[in-house]
Amino acid sequence: MGKEFIKKSCSSNRIMITNKIKKNNTCPLCGRMGKMVKNVTVKHLITDEFMGKIGNEDYYLCMDENCDIVYYDLNSGIIFSKQQVKVPIWFKDDANPKYACYCSKVTEEEVINAVVKDGATIMSQVLKITGAMSEPNCQNNNPLGQCCHKIVQEAINKGLAILNQ
Numbered sequence: 001m002g003k004e005f006i007k008k009s010c011s012s013n014r015i016m017i018t019n020k021i022k023k024n025n026t027c028p029l030c031g032r033m034g035k036m037v038k039n040v041t042v043k044h045l046i047t048d049e050f051m052g053k054i055g056n057e058d059y060y061l062c063m064d065e066n067c068d069i070v071y072y073d074l075n076s077g078i079i080f081s082k083q084q085v086k087v088p089i090w091f092k093d094d095a096n097p098k099y100a101c102y103c104s105k106v107t108e109e110e111v112i113n114a115v116v117k118d119g120a121t122i123m124s125q126v127l128k129i130t131g132a133m134s135e136p137n138c139q140n141n142n143p144l145g146q147c148c149h150k151i152v153q154e155a156i157n158k159g160l161a162i163l164n165q
Contacts, residue, residue, distance in 0.1 A: 024074060025060045025074070027060070027062040027064060027067055027069055027072060028069070028072060028074065028079065029062070029067055029068065029069045029079075030062065030064045030066070030067040030069070032062060032063055032064040032067065033063065034060030034061055034062050034063060034072065035060060035061050035063055035144060036058055036059075036060055036061075037058065037059050037060065037061045037071065037143070037144060037145045038058055038139065038145045039054065039055075039056060039057060039058050039059065040139060040140070040145070041139055041140065041142070041143070041144070041145030042054055042059050042071050042080070044140040044141070045085050045086050045087060045141075045143060046071070046080055046084060046085060046086070047084055047085065047086055050080065050084050053078055053080075054078070055073070055076055055078065057073045057075060057076060057078075058073075059071040059072060059073050059078075059080075060072055060073070060074075061089075061143060061144060063091070065091050065092055065093045066092075066093055067092075068081050068082055068083075069081055069082075070082055070084070070085050070089055070092075070143070071085075082094075085143070087099070087102060087141075087143065089143050090108065090143070090151060097109075099148075099151075100132060100148060100151045100152045100154075100155045101130075101132035101133055101148045101151070101152055102138070102141040102142045102143070102148060103133070103134075103135050103136050103137050103138060103141045103142070103148070104130075104131050104132050104133060104134050104135050106130045106131060106132040106152075108151075108155040108158070110130050110132075111126055111130055111132065111152055111155035111156060111159065112155055112156075112158055112159040112162065113159075114126045114129040114130050114159070115156055115159025115160055115162075115163065116159050116162050116163060120156075120159075121156075121160065122156075123149075123152065123153060123156065126152065126156055127152075132148070132152050133147075133148060133149065133152065
């Protein structure tokens with residue numbers, strides 16, 4: 001159907017190959033481009049009362065911080081809002097708590113504190129202090145279904161920016 005993508009999971013040495021590329025992946029509410037998320041991730045994060053709606057398709061995650069939509073599938077018209085997921089979505093404006101690592105339940109604030117209060121400056125130090133990424137099950141726990149390394153690094157960068165003010 002399209003280009004082939006190869007992804008390596010942080011929680012295993014398995015390589016996942018997907019050929020699914022949809023041309024139009026814009027959120028039906030805000031119009032912003034979404035990021036593809038595997039169906040298995042959506043199944044783990046949608047509240048029990050909406051499990052019957054999920055189906056077998058992969059979804060997109062709306063990346064707009066102000067949009068109420070979390071997951072959507074344009075083919076079926078199925079949409080899940082922030083109120084229909086089990087966890088707050090870290091980049092959405094009202095996320096509370098704001099997780100940097102979903103698997104270990106480490107918040108952005110804890111990562112920033114590891115930098116500002118405990119003097120951590122690199123990923124390995126932050127991981128040791130916070131316990132982030134110590135129990136990886138990213139495909140099931142992270143709303144993107146991917147390793148949280150990038151989210152943790154963004155929180156580290158915020159902490160370093162505070163120190164450099």
